[in-house]
Amino acid sequence: MVYQRRVTVLVSIDVLLVFAAVAFGQLVVEGQLEFDSLAVLAIVAGLVCSYQLFASRNHLYKKAWSFASIGELMVLFQTITLSVISMIPIHFITTQQVNLRLYVVIWMALMLLIGGSRFSIRVLRDMVLLQDKSKKRTLIVGAGDAGAMVVRQLQREHDTDLQPVVFVDDDKRKHRLEILGVPVGGNIANIQETVQDYDIEHIIIAIPSLNKKEINKIYQACLETNKQTQIVPKIEELILGKFSVHQWQDVCPEDLLAREPIELATDHIAEAISDKVVLVTGAGGSIGSEICRQIANFTPSKLLLLGHGENSIYTIEMELKEKYKELIHIIPVIADIQDRERMLQVMKQYKPDIIYHAAAHKHVPLMEENPHEAVKNNIIGTKNVAEAAAQYEVESFVMVSTDKAVNPTSVMGATKRVAEMIVQNMNSRGKTKFVAVRFGNVLGSRGSVIPLFKKQIGKGGPVTVTHPEMERYFMTIPEASRLVIQAGTLANGGEIFVLDMGKPVKIVDLAKNLIKLSGFTTEEIGIHFTGIRPGEKLYEELLNANEVHEEQVHPKIHIGKAMMQDMEGIAYLLATFMTMDGHTLAHLLLDIAHHRTVIPQKPVVINT
Template sequence: MSYRQRLSFFILADLFLIFASFALSVWLIMAQPLSLMLIGKEESIAIVLFTFIYFVFLYLFKLHRKAWEHVNIKDASLLFLVTALTMVSIMFIQLFANSLISFRLLFIFSIVFSLFNSGVRFLWKVSLTPIDWDHLNYKRTLIIGAGSAGTMLVRHLITTSSIRFHPVAFIDDDPDKQKLDIYGVPVVGTTNDIETVVSKFNIDRIVIAIPSLKKHQLNEILTKCVKTNIKTQKMPMLEDIIEGKRSFNDVHDIQFEDLLGRDPVILDDLSISDSIFGKVILVTGAGGSIGSEICRQVAKFKPGKMILLGHGENSIYNIDLEMKEKFGDQLTCIAEIADIQNREKIFEIIGKYHPDIIYHAAAHKHVHLMERNPDEALKNNVIGTKNVAEASHVHKVGIFVMISTDKAVNPTGVMGASKRLAEMIVQDFNAKSETKFVAVRFGNVLGSRGSAIPLFIKQIKNGGPITVTHPDMVRYFMTIPEAARLVIQAGAIAKGGEIFILDMGHPVKIVDLVHNLIRLSGYKTEDIEITFTGIRPGEKLFEELLASDEIIDRQVHSNIYIGKGSFFNVKPIEKLILEYKHMTKEEIRKQLLRIVRQKSSKG
């Protein structure tokens, strides 16, 4: 309905209601049939005055523009205020003129008209509010959190038919909210009552609507939700909704990082800013999951120039475009397509830009693929690292930070062995260079290209089976932003020669992780089959962050430790680099593992 049609309807409706209310009020006072009622000159003048003044106040308060299908308490209060002001105006006029009508009649008329007036607008709201009576097809939803976010979510769910959630009850730990009714949805208990409420109200879906929750608080709630075997989701951050980044429709599944229960890493922004602000930063593997996040985090500290170096043109194009869109002229960003295995090209680029800090994130990281291709692991992870490190030494780069892995500790496979050799090369360069060379070691990174978690989630959505290597497999986990922040922090406090070990929290048993993901997806553990495929070559049941000879030297940050490096001989590495082209893949694999297991002194 157009604005003119809506305005005409309410003008005609109000005119009718004024005359009908006045007639009813007279009838109530005189207690006579309508046919015997007499409306004289005074009554007629009063009706005309009321009508004129009423419409003037409607205009002044802009109530004629209201979309009454979206009426709220403020709008209803304004409507009653307009009626009251009109009555007061009529009474004021009577003080300066002969009495038009009795105050008793005015009082009754004001009550009757207010009821009729608000009633018509309420019926209008009800008639235009979309109602789907087929709630059998809606998910009976429990909302955890009866604060502003939860209240807004429920209001949105009630008025939006495209989201097939039917809010049934609230859960909230605030004692002042208990037994409240919000938009017809009762607050029925606290988070300790989740299991009971789910059973009592036949809940099909749980939505957590407390965007301000800290990670450990969210983890406590999720632990209780897991026991219900009901699909659990979260609503977006209110800030993202307000800024237009997300909508209420974006109620999304619980991610594994929510289960880690760790609050965000707090950085020493001052030391990081001192090391990055105005400096030239180069990131290898800048298009990868870790490399691209390092770029995002570094950019916040306003470097003078950032060089995005990578082998894949599409991924480098994407991160370059993202940086330009987000930071514009505030950041000088240069994309360079280069393979770290190309020694001449790497020397050319580093010599051209003379970076102050290099974050070396380029690496092959898929364990089973490297097991089948040990020559590629050697060329990329070992020779590629040596090329970047040597160029950094020659061109006097300030700090070189290599991203390593827990698989480099007592490696049983090619990928881990190649990363351990890369660490050895970096530490060797530190002993003879003005450049500060350090390595940062951490475990599995959620959402990275080498992570199994996205595969598990995909397999659950497909109904299984979920493929797990071994029932006793245990891993350390960290999110991509956590890892990137701590890599940058380690670079800011580097003295040279350190192996930084990031605090990964407690190790997680993979089977327990899969069971939790199944339950939070709304299934019982027996609903989805788990298939154990066996440990693949190069894998271990338990990963370690330190070798037995790498004792913890000291803690330099609440989330960062320094492992004291052991002595080693890099000559076998140099010999392998010279001779590998004449070796078979199996010979390369054996040599990689033999070198990392040797216990010789540095030479």
């Protein structure tokens, strides 16, 4: 009923406007009105009929004129032009004469009257939106195609809370021009001044082709404004169809790393993985699940998802099966790496060619309180998987390690260093190539600072930082996963691979940036320093001074020299650790990790 009423109203208006156009034409061309003339009535009736015919054919009455643009204008132009032209031969046949000037004036009057009536709907809507004080005044960075599409989308959506007010762009030819009614205010470098001049409350960066360095430069300018900042997806995401240009996203902390993401040699990876049986331990975790996603792109014959938590394994299994369907045989394996017999059973049953060992306890403060569990999972679990791999002659075994294994001060770091020793020692005991891969903190992984900061900001603060001088190396989950996979293709056996992650980042600076890009000031949210926790260091390293190898195997990958392994100390640890209290065990772990173990003739048993 609403649609029929709308069409009836528009048709009635158009009929009246046709009468008005013919009357205007008569006044201009002939200087008088003659509606009692049969010829004039014929013109009016003919124009009404022909206009309705072409309007129906071009779906003119189905157009949403509150969102009218060039497309609707072209349809209107075609409809009116065809209507007027079709009347000329009919008029000539009936009267044997035609005044072409009359029809030109009528055409112009119809374009003005009908076009004006339609576009006035759009104008009224825009005026209402401009007066809507509830909408956030929005700055669009980039006045190119993507920026115009963002503005058009914001103008069309009734339920959006954003109102485009001004562009900034470095193309001087666009300055002082208007795009879709939105002015181009100046250069990108003048973002802060533009925000003040136009009372901006929100910023959208609409340049999908930017590289990481350019993005960071714009982010730093946006940070100074303390306004919430969002960004359109990157050009590759638009091309692949993962997002559309109007699906702008919150600024990701990884975009603040000020370096290009690591891209590795996919040809070698494809050659190494395609049609192979690949096993990933810890497949339900942040790193393990991303390793699975990356591996799946290279179509192994089987992908084994091994993990202890059934929910996380089920989640990644369903995700991969939905995406790859029949292309890859995806097998969930519920198992605990601390169960040696189960690891041997898995190797015997599935006979993997490559193992990516990502299962581990990684939370530093928690492992300080639970060193026995750290030993059981990070050391004994790694030993179980590695020995099972060697027994069933797996081609390569890649262990996921951490920068906290370098000169460790924590239980977690020490257990990972001991696990590295075991893996390096295993390399000389069979056909399997054993390697370890170190990287720094992973942005967005479970237990990392970013999810915590976001949660704290969402609650209104404060954001908790341990120490104002604490800094860490950072990388993204995809980068970490690519490095792990690449290491398997570069391995000769016994290496420790390390990603060149650029300069370390201060945690407090990361917190400040995240606060500002969320639309708040540090005064509003607050930053509370809690003090360094047990086992933490102010600064992390990626390679021990004695491990550094001058040669790189990849422009972004360092390779560490094989260090000595204190296997006697490790054997003592594994034989006695359950008899020790947590404090004694932590000291023993650090001694072994630093190659300073002194084994007593008789193990000292301390009652707990």
